[in-house]
Amino acid sequence: MYLLREITAVRPYEGGVECAVRAVRCLELPGTPGYLTGEPPDGQGIETTMPNLPELPVPPLDPRGFVLRVAFGSEDAVRITLAPEGARVLDEEPGWLGIVLDGGQGYGPAPRVRTADVASDGGGRGTPETVLQTGRLRVRVARRPFALAVEDTATGRTLLRTGERLRQVAGFPMAPPVLAAEAGSDGEAGTVLNLELGPDERITGFGEQFGPLVKNGQRLRLRVEDALGTGTGMAYKPVPVWHSTSGYLGFLNTGAVVTADVGHRRPDVLGLTVHDEALDLWVIGAPDPKDRLSRYTGLTGRAAVPPLWSLGYWMGRCRYHSAAEMNDVGDTMRKHEVPCDVLHLDPDWLVVDRLNCDFIWNTERFGDRAEFVAGLRERGLRLSLWELPYLDPASPRHAEARARGYLVRDADGEPAQVAGTPTPDGRPRALLDFTNPEAAAWWQDLHTDFLADGVAVFKTDFGEGLPDGTVPADGTPAHHAHNLYPLRYNGAVSAAIAARTGRNALVWGRSGWAGSQRYPGQWGGDAESTVAGMRSTVRGGLSYALSAPGFWSHDIGGFFGPELTPELYVRWTQLGALSPLMRAHGLRPREPWAFGDRALEIARRWVRLRYALLPYLWQTAHESAAHGWPLMRPLGLEFPGDPVAATVDDAFLLGPDLLVVPVFDDGPGPVRRRFWVPEGGWTDLLTGERHTGPGYAERTVALEDMPVLVRDGCWLPRLDVDAAVRSTDDLPDRPWRLELYGTGDGTGDGVRERAGRELTGFDGTPTRVRVEGDTVYAEGSQPFAAHAVRQGARR
Known part of the structure; x- marks a missing residue:
């Protein structure tokens, strides 16, 4: 492991400076907190006069060169890139991973940057510094020992600073600014950024996390997973984006796994471990979190306003087994005078339907597709179809895709196998390689006839199953590929819908990563049909709103678990009626008449209220598209100066009002x-x-x-x-x-x-x-x- 120790050279770089950084080998002390290098103890700040200071192993210095770039994209946004000399990220454009759009120019006009070298800032650091400043932000780079700080010149606040001041009693540093681990046996390197948390600083975000909204005290592993529910501690849509109440948004431009330790191991440290050799951190400074989201989504994309019908009531079930069954649901919906716009059909529309999607329509169950869709339209309903990006060897599409080289391959050149989700029969499912333009186009073309027949939307389920160690066609490093897979999958389907219908696209996606907000919509995965499942669902939506703002929703009634009580169904329907999108779905029936006359009456009234409020939701949808704000908003987003509102995760704002x-x-x-x-x-x-x-x-x-x-x-x-x-x-x-x-x-x-x-x-x-x-x-x-x-x- 290496500890970044000192800046040895500073030279101009576009929008800022590039620094040569010397790192030395270090070790983590055994049995006690702290880190040690082979440098003289007094130069490390060690209290050599401590009477019980033990004999410690001294690692060799073995110096190594790193590069630090500090470049401003606008008055209130700065990119801090740190990597070993020769690292790939240093030669790539900001959008090389597909998260950042337009080459990273979404911030706005490039600012005028002033750079100065100073002996000391007068604030007690007592070390030479390089200071960069725009009209809004100031970045301080301490030369030796190496440290970073970002300040808001308008408010005079320190937005973030590295953790060099945090030490244990013998003076050993507990949170060195940056630690870099060499690649281990798995070939994966790691970079740790330690930031000092202020006494009242709260951290929120990191994607769709189902625990408390304020992340202080939590340790989160940001890896896209089939979370198997909302109470497992895993996440379908983790996002390496967070907000601090000190006044900034942080964004790690990476597809690698990130571990965010928010005061869990060290109470005063936000420790960010990127499982990559490089750190690509973007800091957006603004007191108002809505302004920060506007800047961030200007960089990574915003959702377009979906069609009006998508804001109506959706009804689904896992599963409807025939056209007759779905037509009966539609007719009963009309009989009970419950407004509804979309009926969703899970995998029974396929011939081979177990963790497979090959777009071969099951005529035995659903007859002619165009006639079936037309029959629903006569009832005022649109059809949503399930899909996933996996192919079963039992499908003829598998052999076709394999022969054409369209499947993701492992290190041995064989088709990779879906990981993380059990297969019902043990057959290894393959994954489509969306980094191959020909493969993506083939997959998109498979949607064409369905859209021509009137299918309105596709539920882009799964996408979490790319195994480690794959070899994507476009050369994306393997350790980035897993988390980026759902972004590319949903992007491909969204593009197909837009190109073939001429309207703003809409999917119903489960998995996601940074940038996924530009492919609406998403839902919160497989919640349990319990009060706890409903509660965690709201937390997940609020957390996601701060990292991937846009159109998010959930399964009314939860997807699985104990038999849903009529009363919980009603409470969840009320929540759904005031959510950005509204869909009832689960393993068992979710139609309101399935829960008795009282539940039907109440549910119908709330569904009608939703339709009555669609003019307001329509305004909020356009506001979201214009500014990059979520429809479902934590209270702290609209009331950032309210310390209680910032912690509320059992209520929310739908739009501003x-x-x-x-x-x-x-x-x-x-x-x-x-x-x-x-x-x-x-x-x-x-x-x-x-x-x-x-x-x-x-x-x-x-x-x-x-x-x-x-x-x-x-x-x-x-x-x-x-x-x-x-x-x-x-x-x-x-x-x-x-x-x-x-x-x-x-x-x-x-x-x-x-x-x-x-x-x-x-x-x-x-x-x-x-x-x-x-x-x-x-x-x-x-x-x-x-x-x-x-x-x-x-x-």
């Missing part, structure tokens, strides 16, 4: 629910009850109810939904109704009313809306009801 408070319970009786209300005035959407924050509120919530609070100042567009609404096809000609919250009381809100608002209509064009008195004036294609409705005026 709806506070959703799920009820985690599976019993029939009323539930006492305590929840945090952020600053300002809020009105319950259903009861009209008023709340003022910041502070806790408490309510007794009947099974029929769930707290949904609307923020003062909100112009809430909605429409009336009755029994005649079967799907979103019935909505475009219906006038929107405008509800104004917390206005009309002489507090100055009337000025904003006269200024008006611009809303995006269902046809995608803007309509300018203003209110005078109670009259609505709309200029544009979207029809509005003539009178505004005022709600929750301040008292």
Whole structure:
């Protein structure tokens, strides 16, 4: 293992500087915390006067050269790359792994960077430094001993600093700034970045993690896995992106496994271990986390607004076994007057359907595909089809793909075998190699006839099963390939849908990595049908929102586990109705009539409420596409100055103005629910009850109810939904109704009313809306009801 010790040379580099770094061999002390090199003890800061200092083995210096590059992409974003001399990353463009888009130019105009060498910063470091500064950020690179710090010049805050100050009693460093491990027997190197955590600093993010939203005290292994649920400690969509309450977003541009130790081993250390020889860290500094997400998604891509129908109600089951069964579900949905837009069909549409997708339609079960899709469309329904990127040797497509060289190969040149998911019969499934352009095009072409027949969307399931040690066709290093596989898989299918339909693409993906937000949507995997499963699902969505913001959802009712109670089904349906996307799905029936008359009545009311709120969701979807913000938002995203809001992971905001408070319970009786209300005035959407924050509120919530609070100042567009609404096809000609919250009381809100608002209509064009008195004036294609409705005026 090597410890980076000193900067030996500094030279100009585009947008910043490049430094030569000398590293020396070190060892981790046996039986006690700390690291030791072969340098003189006093030069390492060791307390040589300690009376019980033991005799210690001294490693040879064996110096090694590294390269550090510090380059600004904009006033508030800096890229810090550190690698051994000659490492591949030093010769590659930022987008070489397919995560960063447009060559890394998504930050905006290149800033003017000032560079200076100083003897000391006057703050006690007492060491020569190279200081780089833009209008917003300052980076300090200490020469010897090597250290890094990033500061916000506007606020005067230190955003991050390496952990050189953290030592044990004998002076041995416990968190050296950077440690580099040589490749072991598995050929995998490792680079450790140790950052000192501030006394009140909280860390969030790291993708779809199902534990508490604030990651302090946790140790996370960021490796894409078939997590087999939401309570196993694994993740379908880990993302090496995090936020710090000190005011920055960190992004590791890598496909390698990352271990994030957030004060778990050392209470004051954020330790980031990248299982790669290089560290490619991007730091975006801004006090507002929404600004940070805009910068980050400008770099890695944003989701386009999916079709309106995708925001409707989806119904699925594992599995529907025939066309007759699905048509009956559609007919019963219409009989019970429950709006629905999509029916999902899991693998029974295939002839060979066990962990295989070869696009060979099962006519015995589902008849002619075009006729089947047309029959659903007559019922106002669209078809979603399951797929995965694996091929069974029992399928004729396997032999075709193997002969053409389209399968991922192992180090021996043989087709690699799916790992991590048990196969039902022991046959080794192969994986399509999406790094081979011809293979990706072949896979995309297999979708063509399905899309031509009217299939609306594909559920891109799995993608977590690429084994280690493969040899991708494009030369992607093996240790990057596993985590990048789902990004490439979902990207290929999204591109196929967009190219063959001419509309914004939508998939329903389970696995993901950094950049996956640009391929909407995703869902939270196989949650257990328990209160704990529902609770962890919400946490996963909130954590994912901070790292891959966009369109995320979950299986209403959970996918597996104990028989779902009608009451938990109702509570989960309420949550789903106020989620970015809404789909019920599981191993057993999830149709609302399967849970009794009371559950059906309540579920129907909440599904209708969702359709009534689609004008608001439509605005939020366009806001997300424009700015890179999630639809489902942790409270801290909208209220970053509220220390309590930053920790809340049992409630969320849908868009900027709806506070959703799920009820985690599976019993029939009323539930006492305590929840945090952020600053300002809020009105319950259903009861009209008023709340003022910041502070806790408490309510007794009947099974029929769930707290949904609307923020003062909100112009809430909605429409009336009755029994005649079967799907979103019935909505475009219906006038929107405008509800104004917390206005009309002489507090100055009337000025904003006269200024008006611009809303995006269902046809995608803007309509300018203003209110005078109670009259609505709309200029544009979207029809509005003539009178505004005022709600929750301040008292």
